[in-house]
Amino acid sequence: MTSKELRKAWLDFYKERGHVDIGVASLIGDGTTGVMFNVAGMQPLMPYLLGKEHPLGKRLCNVQGCIRTNDIESVGDSSHTTFFEMMGSWSLGDYFKEERTKWSFELLTKVFEMPVERLATTVFEGNESVPRDTETAMLREKSGFLPQNIFFLPKEDNWWELDRGPCGPDSEMFYITDKEACCNNCTPACDCGRYVEIGNDVFMQYDRISDDKYVLLDKKNVDTGWGLERILAFLNTDGDVYLTDVFAGAISILEEKSGKKYKEDENVTASIRIIADHIRTSVMLLGDEKHLVPSNVGAGYILRRLIRRAVRHARKLNISTEVFSELAANFIDNVYGDFYNELKNSKEFVLNELNKEITKFEKTLNLGIKEFDKLVKRLDEENSKIIDGNASFRLYDTYGFPIELTEELAKEKGYIVDIDAFNEKFKEHQEKSRTAATGTFKGGLESSGEIETKYHTATHLLNAALKVVIGPDVHQRGSNITSERMRFDFSCDHKLTDEEKQKTEDLVNKWIQDGIDVTFEVMSKDKALKSGAECMFIEKYPDEVKVYSIGDISKELCGGPHVKNTNELGHFKIVKEEASSAGVRRIKACFD
Numbered sequence: 001m002t003s004k005e006l007r008k009a010w011l012d013f014y015k016e017r018g019h020v021d022i023g024v025a026s027l028i029g030d031g032t033t034g035v036m037f038n039v040a041g042m043q044p045l046m047p048y049l050l051g052k053e054h055p056l057g058k059r060l061c062n063v064q065g066c067i068r069t070n071d072i073e074s075v076g077d078s079s080h081t082t083f084f085e086m087m088g089s090w091s092l093g094d095y096f097k098e099e100r101t102k103w104s105f106e107l108l109t110k111v112f113e114m115p116v117e118r119l120a121t122t123v124f125e126g127n128e129s130v131p132r133d134t135e136t137a138m139l140r141e142k143s144g145f146l147p148q149n150i151f152f153l154p155k156e157d158n159w160w161e162l163d164r165g166p167c168g169p170d171s172e173m174f175y176i177t178d179k180e181a182c183c184n185n186c187t188p189a190c191d192c193g194r195y196v197e198i199g200n201d202v203f204m205q206y207d208r209i210s211d212d213k214y215v216l217l218d219k220k221n222v223d224t225g226w227g228l229e230r231i232l233a234f235l236n237t238d239g240d241v242y243l244t245d246v247f248a249g250a251i252s253i254l255e256e257k258s259g260k261k262y263k264e265d266e267n268v269t270a271s272i273r274i275i276a277d278h279i280r281t282s283v284m285l286l287g288d289e290k291h292l293v294p295s296n297v298g299a300g301y302i303l304r305r306l307i308r309r310a311v312r313h314a315r316k317l318n319i320s321t322e323v324f325s326e327l328a329a330n331f332i333d334n335v336y337g338d339f340y341n342e343l344k345n346s347k348e349f350v351l352n353e354l355n356k357e358i359t360k361f362e363k364t365l366n367l368g369i370k371e372f373d374k375l376v377k378r379l380d381e382e383n384s385k386i387i388d389g390n391a392s393f394r395l396y397d398t399y400g401f402p403i404e405l406t407e408e409l410a411k412e413k414g415y416i417v418d419i420d421a422f423n424e425k426f427k428e429h430q431e432k433s434r435t436a437a438t439g440t441f442k443g444g445l446e447s448s449g450e451i452e453t454k455y456h457t458a459t460h461l462l463n464a465a466l467k468v469v470i471g472p473d474v475h476q477r478g479s480n481i482t483s484e485r486m487r488f489d490f491s492c493d494h495k496l497t498d499e500e501k502q503k504t505e506d507l508v509n510k511w512i513q514d515g516i517d518v519t520f521e522v523m524s525k526d527k528a529l530k531s532g533a534e535c536m537f538i539e540k541y542p543d544e545v546k547v548y549s550i551g552d553i554s555k556e557l558c559g560g561p562h563v564k565n566t567n568e569l570g571h572f573k574i575v576k577e578e579a580s581s582a583g584v585r586r587i588k589a590c591f592d
């Protein structure tokens, strides 16, 4: 089966069972929930899983691109990728476990023709709050799973949730590979490679409203997500996703250009996989309907890291990065263009942006590598293994090395980056440029009387509204507040149209009228950043930070102060929109 046939088989299977194909959503977070990327097919469906009626009914399906980048460094093996396609299907308060388990087995054994002795499944073992899911275990056995291949596992393995929102116990399906069991207790929970997860049926019955608070939903949903590439890999190869048809073109281009064979040598194989994966993900992000571009913050920074890491691996293979255009064109023309329409329409944009970023980095890469080599020579002389903050910051600032790249280079050669020292330097630098840019601290607040506090909350609303209206790439670049007005600088490459200004103003006023609570939590910076909270200069903040949330529309690292509820603000009016500096626009606004 090819990837195109597999997508079709999935959608046909569900359409025959009354599901409607809801199509593909953007890969970039919607700017309101603070999530950077779409990590699962269910993400755009959150409101419907929480109870809102979906216009297309109670049975839905699709094939949705997903991005998971918390593990970029593990790309290089046979099953990790930063982009993957999730084949999804949903019951919104309609059918539940009986149909779900029956159809899953039918798909696995009849449609994909996987031998039953190769299949394993896991079921939630229960805890003090939620009972053991014996019903699903029983139904799995009834559908045809072999009893010895059904495992009960705890919450860390069999519970699906994001930071907030719909969640519940899940039941995963695994392909059993030829790898020997690692021990007598080898289960699908081991990461030894014997069991590879290919699909997940989540029984979503709860809403996670805070870190440890769950409330029961009115309706019981099923959220099903299966990995297209992994299934393809087991249908056609020994489980290596890079040997499937989605990567075939890319691998053969890379083999030809490098004169090396895939799987001949471990390091070469890893570099080939890294380039193929990172360029594929970059192409999907650049060609997404929201057209992410590389930058130094948030999602744009991840894209920058992916491209720059691919550039370095091209060096390792001794090939010119000119090959990236060829790879990108191959993904667009031969693999994804027909399914992801926007990608096809924006081919030129994708190739241009990719080339721009490569050129930018290549200008400094050679010098940076030389600098790095000099550095390790010096360390050897000093008998040290630690790269200090000055050195790593210089590589970042002068040579454009993402810190993760320096860490990777260091690791390969047996050195360690003192990451705290890097962060310290980064912070110093940002404080300096921030002071220079705004002449003020504390979120641009000169003093914090009542009216200034209101304007301060309004800057968070404006920031969130601009992300919705203009796109998730909008980030705060500065702000200044007096008792007369607020000024807000943000990244944006164009003059706002009247319509954009109006929409932004309307959205802020809607949120003011909605009377949304403004709350804060104190948490570690790491946790705050992982939760997707927006912040202006990541490194400026101490280890413990305050995260201010306005309902679920805004989440920012911020010292405050803020009003308690948005209804305390007056009617919001944009007075002026103008250029501030290159790529930065400025809005002046007041309450009228």
Ligand code: SER
Pocket: 039, 040, 041, 042, 088, 160, 200, 201, 202, 223, 224, 225, 226
């Ligand atoms: N949300 C579940 C997952 O990502 C199934 O769709 O695994």
